Amino acid sequence: MNVLIPQRPALYCRLSYAPDGSLEKVERQEADGRAMGSRLDWPDFCCVYVDNSRSAWQRNRKRPDWDRMLLTLDADSGRLVPADPKANHHHDGIMTYHGDRLIRQPYDLELLLNIADTRRIPLASVSGVRDLSNPDDRFILRIEAAQACRESDNTSRRVKRALGARAERGLTQVGGARPFGFGVQVGTRVKTDPETGEEVEMPLYDTTRQVPEEARLVADAVEKQIAGLSQNGVVKWLNAQCTTTTGGPWTTKTWRDYVLRPRIAGLIEHNGELRQAAWDGLITEDAWRDVKALYDRSSSAYPYAGRERRYLLSTVAECGGCGSVMRGRPVGGQDKPHRRTRYTQYYCPTCKKVSRKTDHVDSYVQGRVLRVLHDPRFARELRAAEEAQAPGVSAQIADLERRKAEKTRQLEELADDPDLDMGLAMRALASFDRKITALRAQMDASAGQRRLQRYVGISVEEWMDLPVEVRSTVVRDLFQVVILPTSRRGPGFDPATVRMTRRRP
Ligand SMILES: [Zn+2]
Ligand SMILES: [Zn+2]
Incomplete structure (x- = not known):
């Protein structure tokens, strides 16, 4: 195989968790990438791209640097972004720290291969150098991507099964902010910030137990809304009483999202089906259906229902x-x-x-x-x-x-x-x-x-x-x-x- 040496290579790093759970530092990835580059006689990296994604194999996860790097590999200069120093010039080689872990999604690989169709772009990693325009290398990359994709599919199937088992027991929600009206603190847990690697102590809540003052506010607010107070009116009233559990003000969006969740009626939804949850509702199921019906109705028949009303018969007459x-x-x-x-x-x-x-x-x-x-x-x-x-x-x-x-x-x-x-x-x-x-x-x-x-x-x-x-x-x-x-x-x-x-x- 003739050795392909790029003139302007780029390094692509991805923050991810090492098997021991610690965060792999970008500096270390960069150093390893440079060491590998000099073994291959590559010049210094022109640009270094870093994405935070922990689940690189999920198609809909945003990876801004990955997208920027793809632009710079494209032979078409029209796609460059003049104002972006990391996207206003071409690169002709990629070094990646993760090797086969660079591309875990066949769709991503096809994108990259399409771009590299007309250009010889070496893709280097600890496992060797692949030429993106070489049919044999393309074949190997596709197999690797398919394998990686299946592995992660298996992982997500396991996760889904675990969630399903929780739902069977009437439980839901793993992690995330404490739902308003619920959550009695039962201890703390240590959480690692994926961006900084810093460890923070977080309160641990039993979200099947109610917070009485909040429960009362929810019941009142729902009652007001069913009685005909507008969403804006409810939110205004609520903001005079309390904040959300993250300390922010209520907005029509947070309220709507909150009140439409079956959780507050003591129900959970699993596979599109409602069942009794392991906790009691803050409001009755009937009240929940009433408020839901209100939203269904106002979105179809009354497009201005969200706005504060000044005239009795505006949009009614x-x-x-x-x-x-x-x-x-x-x-x-x-x-x-x-x-x-x-x-x-x-x-x-x-x-x-x-x-x-x-x-x-x-x-x-x-x-x-x-x-x-x-x-x-x-x-x-x-x-x-x-x-x-x-x-x-x-x-x-x-x-x-x-x-x-x-x-x-x-x-x-x-x-x-x-x-x-x-x-x-x-x-x-x-x-x-x-x-x-x-x-x-x-x-x-x-x-x-x-x-x-x-x-x-x-x-x-x-x-x-x-x-x-x-x-x-x-x-x-x-x-x-x-x-x-x-x-x-x-x-x-x-x-x-x-x-x-x-x-x-
Ligand atoms: Zn560059
Ligand atoms: Zn008319």
Whole structure:
């Protein structure tokens, strides 16, 4: 084999753990790389690339330096990055400390081989020098990568199995920050920082036990949200009480992610299936489903639900001219000096033909809403709807999920049986899914009724004290509100120009 000596080689290092668990220092990798380079008569390394990745074989892990190095190997100068001193010139050889561990993912290797297709690029390591354009070397590299990939697949299968076993026992979460509402400290553990190699003592929590003050806050916050307070409102309230477990403020994102996790309802999800966890929930499963339904609903039907509400009927009222949702806005005042009074109105942003002053519409609509809430027939209606609902829906769902899991396990055991009718088996599983979906829909529909239940018989004063977004939600639960076009001008308000249709539970 003729020896290929690069003019501008680069060194690629990767921080990783040595078999004894200690961190391999970059300096040592560099020194070893230089020693190897001088044995091969290579010139000094032009650039040194270092990535932190501990799991180099995972395809979706970010390795910025690896990507930068690939750019510099490409014959195409157009891909260089002029502003980046480590990516604005070419290299023609790679030294790697890890040898066969450089490329653990066949996909990465193919990328590198593609780039090296037209150029002779030596790839050197302690195990020797490979020429990336030599077919024999390419063949060997591919086999090595495939082997490394399989090894790590085996590792991740082991990890998955271990996680599965934890789930069987109703446990979840290994490592990570303490979940809010849970975690009684039971000791400490020593953790090594992967970046610096520094050892830090970390508290060790039993996350199956609740932190009472936090548990109460979560229950309160969820209750407020189900009652109709917006996500923003909940987050604002929560931030006045506490921080997250990492000491940061709550954001709509952290709250949303947190509240949608089955953990807070004492459930865990395993293979897309909910089961009872080893801990008690901070809120009931029904409350959790209610708040989940709220998010499902607001993302599809009410795109502006996240924003703080100022107008009772903004995005609730529909335009009678074109059917789109109407918005609220201020009119007159400073921006229109010729209008002496400043007021607010609902307007249709789509056809722009329909608008109405907010105060008249708001008081008319709220009057109708209060009339319903005070009507004994309405209370009866809600009760009837509640009774019509099959009892123990969540228990039924849990039961179906358990049976489905059992069936799936049986099928997995029988998978190699030539007599097994796969089509039949799949249909059996699908029928479980159908039943579960139907029951879930039933639970979600009852969320709206439970919300209304708490406002039955409310006094006018209590009603007006509710945040505008709560009132807005109740209006939406009870009525479809359509503001009709009118040619009428001047003061006053004609109720006939607002059409309100009761929604049935
Ligand atoms: Zn360089
Ligand atoms: Zn319109």
